[in-house]
Amino acid sequence: MKKYSKQREVILESLKMRRDHPTVDMLYEDLKLQMPNIGIATIYRNVSELCACGQIRKIKCEDGIYRYDGNKENHIHFECNNCHKIFDIELEEEESKKIKKELQNLANTINAEFDKQEIMLSGLCEKCKKQ
Amino acid sequence: MKKYSKQREVILESLKMRRDHPTVDMLYEDLKLQMPNIGIATIYRNVSELCACGQIRKIKCEDGIYRYDGNKENHIHFECNNCHKIFDIELEEEESKKIKKELQNLANTINAEFDKQEIMLSGLCEKCKKQ
DNA sequence: TTATTTTTGATAATGATTATCATTATTATA
């Protein structure tokens, strides 16, 4: 049985507002401003919970530190090899469905039950490309 | 300047033969059999090197422990949420090119220089689905 | 209100990965 907690609400709200794919540390630093007593363990616990029930996504990066994403729109990710920021690439509804179907078909080739997908591109972002 | 080492050769060979996406620990246990004095730090160092020069791939999983993949054929990955094994889904040459092109186009929408891609599907594998 | 159960915050423990460093192996040079 899941009990309400102000902390979880605040964490989810923050992740839904932000578009920068924060780490737990980044969330912690930010949330301390509005809730000075919040503990970092609470953030770890709640992002796990929120991932488990599909309200946010966990992003796995080159450096092994997880980022979290509260954006529920159809999109994929791009990680810059230079500045290591994560960028969203938004997908049209049609395109998203097409990709999902293709991946569904691929999962079928190994008789797997397809549930989730994560597409991560990498290279240089617009800014880093110019340097 | 890169010097030859027997250890690196053995690590690369092992990764090219295996199809089970081993962790560093799994590689270590296996390679000790043929090279009893090999140190685990040597394996960490060399898989990093081999990733950096594109000879193998690093796979990021739910549990945060990296797997390594010496398979250079066109393929994507499927992670089972139950047994946590990683499966390959091989792609036809044509299909692979098509997907690469689609992703290239998507990277262009944010003016990024597209370099690599990783597609990770998840759900239940054939075996776990049956239970 | 009181009892029950979950969550929190603080902190200790864990464990994968990285850093350090003396020794060894490889390559370059005389």
Place this chain on the structure above:
DNA sequence: TATAATAATGATAATCATTATCAAAAATAA
């Protein structure tokens, strides 16, 4: 070929993101 220069190794200590523990606080049920 012998020797110098340099990079890689193996052992182990250090790092640090994440998880486990637990008493106190908060949320829900009775």
